[in-house]
Amino acid sequence: GLDGCIFELSRSHPPLYALAAVNGALIIGWIGSILPRMAKTLLKGKGKRPPL
Numbered sequence: 001g002l003d004g005c006i007f008e009l010s011r012s013h014p015p016l017y018a019l020a021a022v023n024g025a026l027i028i029g030w031i032g033s034i035l036p037r038m039a040k041t042l043l044k045g046k047g048k049r050p051p052l
Helices: 002-012 014-045
Strands: none
Touching: none
8 A cells, every 4th residue: 555655656766755845754754843823813713713
């Protein structure tokens, strides 16, 4: 499955794999830092709407 694909990629193309890993970490970190801020803004704006 996907694990096999990732393993194959890491074995045959280490630089590509490293780049993908770094990109994934950056995107996850960015989403993690931006989502709480967006949630706060939405909650402030809507007021009565229950959080998702």
